[in-house]
Amino acid sequence: MTRPLVILIDDDEAFLGAMRRTLRRQKYELLALNGDLSLLTELSGRVPSVAVVDWHLAHGNASPLIVALTETHPMCPIIVHSGDVRPEERTLAARAGAWRWVSKLEGALLASHVAQALEEGQRRRKGEGMPTMAEIQTRAIVGAMVRFNGNRRRAAENLGLSTAQFYRLRKKLGIEWNDAA
Numbered sequence: 001m002t003r004p005l006v007i008l009i010d011d012d013e014a015f016l017g018a019m020r021r022t023l024r025r026q027k028y029e030l031l032a033l034n035g036d037l038s039l040l041t042e043l044s045g046r047v048p049s050v051a052v053v054d055w056h057l058a059h060g061n062a063s064p065l066i067v068a069l070t071e072t073h074p075m076c077p078i079i080v081h082s083g084d085v086r087p088e089e090r091t092l093a094a095r096a097g098a099w100r101w102v103s104k105l106e107g108a109l110l111a112s113h114v115a116q117a118l119e120e121g122q123r124r125r126k127g128e129g130m131p132t133m134a135e136i137q138t139r140a141i142v143g144a145m146v147r148f149n150g151n152r153r154r155a156a157e158n159l160g161l162s163t164a165q166f167y168r169l170r171k172k173l174g175i176e177w178n179d180a181a
Contacts, residue, residue, distance in 0.1 A: 004049035048069075050121060141169065
């Protein structure tokens with residue numbers, strides 16, 4: 001039986017070392033990489049089971065990297081970890097395709113998050129874990145509403161919709177929001 005491949009993407013060598021030690025005890029195959037898009041060529045045909053990505057990398061946030069990983073390996077759940085707790089950063093990561101956001105302060109719990117992500121990956125490969133279009137639309141709408149503090153006009157613009165289209169889609173999906181805002 002092959003060991004699951006977990007890729008660790010971070011520009012902090014000390015954190016990478018600590019995560020390597022923690023996850024190696026779990027019998028995972030590990031590949032630690034720096035945080036640029038060239039890592040996709042370093043995978044050389046191997047398919048990652050889980051990716052653990054630092055949100056703040058030397059070149060900026062990991063959003064382009066997450067999008068690229070999601071496009072090339074759609075069955076691979078991506079765990080984003082960061083010391084940043086701002087909701088808008090979490091929303092950006094989720095919109096890019098992150099499966100879960102974990103605080104760096106929860107480093108000791110990372111192994112359990114990876115185990116849960118492996119289960120999620122297995123569900124995806126069986127076709128059980130893929131979100132429906134309604135779920136994707138709901139996440140986008142709720143994310144935009146949160147990001148723009150309930151401002152429907154700005155949330156609609158962010159999603160490329162008119163306010164009327166935004167309202168009809170919210171109604172169709174059953175998304176309740178305090179419209180007094």
